[in-house]
Amino acid sequence: MGEEEEMPKDSHETKGLYAFFADSPREARRQFFDSEPEMSRRGFFTGAGLVATGGLLGMAVPFYANMPLGLVPAAFASEDVLIGKDGLTLLNDRPINAETPAHLLDDAITPTARHFIRNNGLPPEDVDAAGWSLTVDGLVENTLELSIADLRTQFEVVTMALAIECGGNGRAFFDPPASGNQWTVGAVGCSEWTGVRLADVLKKVGVKPGVVYTAHYGADTHLSGKEGKLPISRGVTIAKAMTDNVPIAFAMNGGALHKQNGAPLRLVVPGWPGSCSQKWLTRIQLRDIVHDGPKMTGTSYRVPRYPVAPGDKVPKEDFEIIERMPVKALVTAPKSDSTASREVEVRGHAWSGDRTVSAVDLSIDFGKTWMGADLDEPVNLGAWQNWRRVVSFPEVGYYEVWARATDSAGEMQPFAIDWNPKGYLNNTMHRVALRVA
Numbered sequence: 001m002g003e004e005e006e007m008p009k010d011s012h013e014t015k016g017l018y019a020f021f022a023d024s025p026r027e028a029r030r031q032f033f034d035s036e037p038e039m040s041r042r043g044f045f046t047g048a049g050l051v052a053t054g055g056l057l058g059m060a061v062p063f064y065a066n067m068p069l070g071l072v073p074a075a076f077a078s079e080d081v082l083i084g085k086d087g088l089t090l091l092n093d094r095p096i097n098a099e100t101p102a103h104l105l106d107d108a109i110t111p112t113a114r115h116f117i118r119n120n121g122l123p124p125e126d127v128d129a130a131g132w133s134l135t136v137d138g139l140v141e142n143t144l145e146l147s148i149a150d151l152r153t154q155f156e157v158v159t160m161a162l163a164i165e166c167g168g169n170g171r172a173f174f175d176p177p178a179s180g181n182q183w184t185v186g187a188v189g190c191s192e193w194t195g196v197r198l199a200d201v202l203k204k205v206g207v208k209p210g211v212v213y214t215a216h217y218g219a220d221t222h223l224s225g226k227e228g229k230l231p232i233s234r235g236v237t238i239a240k241a242m243t244d245n246v247p248i249a250f251a252m253n254g255g256a257l258h259k260q261n262g263a264p265l266r267l268v269v270p271g272w273p274g275s276c277s278q279k280w281l282t283r284i285q286l287r288d289i290v291h292d293g294p295k296m297t298g299t300s301y302r303v304p305r306y307p308v309a310p311g312d313k314v315p316k317e318d319f320e321i322i323e324r325m326p327v328k329a330l331v332t333a334p335k336s337d338s339t340a341s342r343e344v345e346v347r348g349h350a351w352s353g354d355r356t357v358s359a360v361d362l363s364i365d366f367g368k369t370w371m372g373a374d375l376d377e378p379v380n381l382g383a384w385q386n387w388r389r390v391v392s393f394p395e396v397g398y399y400e401v402w403a404r405a406t407d408s409a410g411e412m413q414p415f416a417i418d419w420n421p422k423g424y425l426n427n428t429m430h431r432v433a434l435r436v437a
């Protein structure tokens with residue numbers, strides 16, 4: 001049984017509003033926004049303890065069909081859980097999941113306040129950085145226990161800009177919908193991380209022959225509160241772990257890690273699903289089998305090994321682990337649904353797991369014609385690449401700007417979603433709507 005299936009599938013009367021929108025986006029939307037408010041919301045407010053806020057949504061929300069599936073009505077969002085974050089959209093508050101609107105990801109390096117949050121459990125409270133300890137064990141020549149001071153003094157300290165993208169980024173656009181956090185485009189960020197190379201630490205402990213995989217453990221706790229039950233423990237192939245841009249990081253953008261981003265210590269594994277980048281890191285174990293911790297097995301962070309039709313049921317044994325994330329571009333300016341002048345700079349970022357991006361092209365005519373953007377080299381391997389182009393619109397009116405990246409292996413972003421049951425790896429082109437005045 002996959003780890004995600006162990007979560008009690010109780011009705012929306014007993015679980016939180018966000019969980020309801022995440023697990024049953026279509027049903028949640030129907031109940032919240034359909035035009036018969038009497039019928040549709042009564043059950044929710046009596047059962048979920050949200051009676052006090054019920055009056056705020058006293059009428060049907062117009063044009064709800066245009067809203068991303070799974071978006072929780074803003075009237076209910078309790079954004080105080082996002083202390084130290086700026087402008088993030090809260091998708092869930094237990095556990096906390098929040099994405100960054102595309103136009104707030106415009107910086108070349110993502111500020112800490114704008115790095116998205118994806119939690120599977122509850123972060124540790126009252127973290128003590130000075131007393132923090134990382135154990136490296138399993139199939140090693142000598143087990144090591146390292147404080148953050150040990151890491152700083154015994155290994156070369158490196159700083160790298162590295163992109164982290166959640167495997168489920170883009171899930172909100174799947175049809176039929178996929179359960180899970182309804183990320184639109186903003187479960188991605190590229191901050192500057194300072195730490196030591198995992199590879200250097202592994203060389204020091206001595207990797208025994210036969211090691212194939214790492215196993216990562218963090219100090220967060222399971223939502224159920226069960227002692228010893230882990231919210232997530234994933235790993236990567238030993239080959240990926242030994243690459244030189246996988247840091248064990250103790251600083252973010254030159255300052256402390258944000259509490260929700262894994263303070264005081266985390267892994268950053270660029271190019272692979274964000275879930276590989278264990279936060280609140282306490283232990284790395286080396287194994288001679290593919291790691292089988294929570295969210296490694298079943299359908300978690302896995303996709304069918306063959307193409308499936310939208311909505312198909314796929315046997316669990318036909319799923320395989322996601323490794324590299326696919327090629328993608330994000331438009332960070334102009335902001336979607338805004339008004340632009342006849343000439344405007346379009347810009348954003350592009351990335352492709354374990355590869356580089358070789359071209360970004362733009363279309364303002366729904367893909368009929370394309371024009372190349374100026375694309376920067378990555379500042380280091382694993383960083384996203386910035387691109388820009390001044391675009392002239394032929395006349396006033398409504399436009400969509402489409403961006404399409406092509407990577408060093410010649411792979412290009414698709415028009416349509418390659419559907420999979422859990423809604424991973426959506427790298428369809430980002431489209432920004434503009435009214436040119």
Ligand SMILES: Nc1nc2c(c(=O)[nH]1)N[C@H]1C(S)=C(S)[C@@H](COP(=O)(O)O)O[C@H]1N2
Pocket residue numbers: 115116117118119120121164165166167217218219220231232260261262273274275276277278279280
């Ligand atoms: N300990 C721990 N590490 C974790 C997670 C978690 O829930 N617990 N979530 C993972 C997932 S699914 C993602 S996408 C990234 C997100 O990193 P961020 O919250 O810093 O953006 O952290 C990963 N590391």
Ligand SMILES: [Mo]
Pocket residue numbers: 118165166167168273274275
């Ligand atoms: Mo994730």
